[in-house]
Amino acid sequence: MYFSAVPFANHAALNVPWNVAQTALLTDNGPNPYQFMPDSVATRTVQQLYAPASQADSTRLLRTTRPNVLFIILESFTGKLVASTGGETNVTPNLDSLARTGVRFTNIYAAGDRSQKGLVALLSGYPSQPTTSIIKYPRKTEHLPHLCRSLEQVGYKSHYYYGGELAFANMKSYLVAAGYDQFTERADFARSEQNSKWGAHDHVLFDRVLQDLQTQPTPFFVTAFTLSSHEPFEIPIPRKFKGTDETALFRNSVYYTDWALGRFLRTARQQPWWDNTLVVLVADHGHTLPGNDPNESYRKFRIPLVLAGGALRPEVRGRVYGHIASQTDIAATLLRQLKLPTAGYEWSHDLLQPLRQPFAFYCFSDGFGMVSPTGTVTFDNVPER
Template sequence: MKKNWFNKSWLENEYVVLLYQFGVLLVLYAICRLLFYGFNLSLFPNVSFADLMTIMRGGVKFDIAGLLYLNAVYMLLYILPHPWKYRSGYQKFLRWWFIIVNSLGLALNALDFKYYPFILKRTTASVYDILKNEDNMVSLSLRFMVDYWYVYLIFAALVAALVYLTRKPKPQPTPIGKWYYAYPFALVMLLVFSAFTVAGIRGDFKHSTRPITISNAGEYVKSAEQVYLVVNTPFCFIRTFGNKSFTKMDFFASEKELAEGFNPVMKYDLPAPAQKKNVVVIILESFAREHFGAFNKTLDGGTYKGYTPFLDSLAQQSLVFPNAYANGRKSIDAMPSVLASLPALVQPYVISEYSTNRVNSIASLLDGEGYETSFFHGAPNGSMGFLAFSKLAGFQKYYGKTEFNNDAEFDGMWAIWDEPFMKYWGAQMGQMKKPFFTALFSASSHHPFKVPAKYEGAFPKGTLPLHQCVGYTDNALRLFFNSIKNQPWFKNTVFVITADHSVSPVHAEYKTNINAFAVPLIFYTPDGSLKGVDNRLAQQVDIMPTLLSHLGYSKPFVSFGTNLLEKKNDTFVINYIGDAYQFMMDNMVIYFDGKKITQVFDYKKDPALKNNLLGKADIAKYETKMKAVLQQYNNRMIANDLVAK
């Protein structure tokens, strides 16, 4: 009979067994990384085989760190010398602890196989803050299980492999006869394992090294989004737990020098009196710029039609910005960016420790001008923290699923269907005191990507499940505008239409770090006062200063955007991706990790961002502007100085 190699005494040594268990986990995490890459292949288009091998090599460092964080208590209980640690009951306890804790780690990795396309980042500790206000988590989880059942099978297979591969060998004590030798030896081994644990968490043995963070993954990638291939989800979750969002910056020696770089306190010297126009802002869920035919006239050789026929027709009568970008990656990033000119950098503002800061918004500023203000979102009240932020932003009224008060129009998952909720919104406008400012956040263009039964098959299915939902919401907007166009207040209104964030792209042109933020931006005025195409860069935080300029608002306010109606202004875009700031200005994009510039590209000549110009291009102008914006933003956030005095 062939002898089982597990029976060899040296292979059953307690320390060898621990190393073996750790090795199994490293293999399973490597498999998870490959599965994560496979499921999201289209979102990482420029990864060569050599790049992937570098990513896998770098991933080992982060897997070691993540597993050490996850298994620190297990390892301590395993190695700690005491006389009863080899008893059957204690070993069973350790065994269950090991399996349960590491199954949770595998679950987090598996979750991001399909959750990553929704948020375009690994799941971090902030996910709890994002989801804690949802009262339909059970139904959402069940829906996720139905739609992505195969992920649960993969997770089960990974756990089964963990159980099977670590069931043997059984740890046996190091054969040292005398107790007065055994205990000192065990203590030495405890110190050795502790030293390697510290080194694993820090990334190496150097004294100057700090524990590695997500940004350290940049050493192994060529573009920022690839960072999420290097890291693993347990590491990201643990390393972001309890993190502060903003740190004080001191790039400039004086406030005067800082203000010359960028001054967020704005005041318009406008000769004309203020226009008491009504203001309507529409934030469309997941309406990436790629969905629009009007913004993509060269796609597919000029044959691309998109999925928004109504909005495409409206764009022809509006002032549009074909190079507009979101300032965040998630729905909760959009309200502060669009309505209060606060970009989402590092962590969503609404779930940061500074979310109760006093801010000025379109609502609070127009409230002071006698406007009635309201916010509409068809989800259960409190969803996504929108109700809370609407109050902090100074909205007088909030209308949600509760106020709509007709569950027959509920989509069964997220919110009231867009068509009836927009109809309700239009009816409420007719009752508002004029002038009014009102904003709506749509909901139907969202997972599980359904449309009302009566519209099944009515809209192009496209290449993504989302596309028919985009068509449905576009049609709901058509009906909404038809219902209000003859109202007496309609012609004295300015409409702004944008999206909360982009989504997983289809076309290669959109599979870049830059276009991961690409959204539409449309200013429509029935009186024709705003019309044309402006190809300059634009971003969500530009909406507030641009609107206030159009209205003739003359009081000071704080904004981190640009007035797009002032042609001499140097527009820019700032957002956050892969643990780095992404800053665009003119034809350049630079990446900044908070301490140093790491990459520079001419994105017009090099849209795929392959030729790093760091050290070759003159970026002093852009670096100064970016650092001034960041210092103003962070330091004012910390000092609660976001309102003009």
């Protein structure tokens, strides 16, 4: 269990013999199943992929270079259920309303299909892997760049909120190493507020965020990760959509989280901090539902991305960007808007400076895919096709 921002303190508190044995047993010196070309060729190919377009977009979205940043991660919010991303209507009316008055990106793809992979992609701009997740390896994640750390260096105060347990999927080791000042998780809510299988439902989470922001030092970097739209899709309000099948349950859970988001935003707009705040709303990953998309399908990975809040310049509100891009590109985009360096975020590219050849790379279980304007290609390593 990680508890300190000092890596040595965390390592010293671990069961050293057990970890040494585990490392020895798990070490795999076999051939890399994804080594399809020499490293030199791979490096050159990637450099070509990341070549920017000749004319960069220098658009300034923000009225200030030091806004508060409220980063909301929406569990499993597939673009298939978000009308402003080309999905179904009437499931996410509040997010869609915000998208119309904010800045939206309609062709964003998640880096992976698990929360722990999405978290690293969003906050470190780091791509996911087909057969593992870097978040499992604290000695590696300690060396990743992180938005929290980058903003802390220019005076931001930070707080991370999650209604569940941060130890899930080793997320806490990654977040502690990132340097968040404070954490609020399941154990910090009253027993009566832990009203779902995973912990505190989303409206309870947003209520706590609202309460704390009244005294939160500024500028702040606050991250809130929802959970109610995770299986088993239980919700504390009446269902809007008929049916008891898994798709109907999922659709209702997304509707509930959107309802909780709208409830939160109506009050947030009246707070003194709102006018100087950028709100980032994005999913951790997509979902096979609705439609039961195959594991490798690009439709499963398409997610919403909306920028909103009082810190947006009036003239950019309502703007829509439709070029293909990745979840990993959000980190560099935010830092560029804040006029902060992006060194270290080598897999993250400014969304406002489209690549010469736009693309999005994603991974699923033992496979990967790439989306581009000319189509999608996938490779499943199990059948090797």
